[in-house]
Amino acid sequence: MPTLGRMSAEPAAPGELDYLSFVDYAIARTTAELPAVDPVAMRLGLTLHRLTSALVYDWESTVHRPRGWSWGGFRVLFALWLAGPMEAKRVAQLSGMSRAAVSALVNTLERDGLVSRTPAEHDRRAVLLSLTDSGHDAITSAYVAHNEREQAWANALTESEQTVLIGLLEKLTTSSAATEAKRRF
Structure with missing residues (x-):
């Protein structure tokens, strides 16, 4: 199964990694050592987490901390x-x-x-x-x-892309894994 994303044939060396290229590197290293790991699920989790962190950092630093x-x-x-x-x-x-x-x-x-x-x-x-x-x-x-x-x-997405992404994210938030996690908080 393909890993999706920007994965190149040769991931960057550890000293050359940045916030986003680390995802490719992490997936390559993890799946080399643990072949049973699902690289697509891993990429989804890492990408969502990194996007969420970037969004929160942006909102907090530009809007909320100044207040x-x-x-x-x-x-x-x-x-x-x-x-x-x-x-x-x-x-x-x-x-x-x-x-x-x-x-x-x-x-x-x-x-x-x-x-x-x-x-x-x-x-x-x-x-x-x-x-x-x-x-x-x-x-x-x-x-x-x-x-x-x-x-x-x-605005990085078209209106139809926004609609599709919202639908997919809402599907994740209503999944059985999400329902199980909600019971814990």
Whole structure:
């Protein structure tokens, strides 16, 4: 089965590798030592991971860090903007983070005047998180800039390619492996 991608007959030497050529090198080395490894599945996993890391780095460095937020802080604000007010455990579920991470981020966001906590009516121990007016203004402004970066990345593909890729990614997110992984968080 072919490995797809830019794989040349001779992968670069370790000292000549860069972020993307490392994928070709890793696949060649891994499959040479472990012939049962599926190189296409490996390329898919490595490529998705590297793309995701590059996207997050781009968004965080160009949009969110200049506003004083981490990627996690943005995710909390985004969840509260679109689905809040809600308890921290629900923010954790919607943002794909642990409750401990959300709690630490909320402390900072509350200190910065972007998020507020109020006792929940249904349970005196529970706390509802919500955006302050400043938090709402901050996340909506940030999201406009965030979406501009999303558009810059998406513009590498035609509209029909974007549609196909979205469909394929959604198919992966609803696969049995994805369903199994979702049960763990």
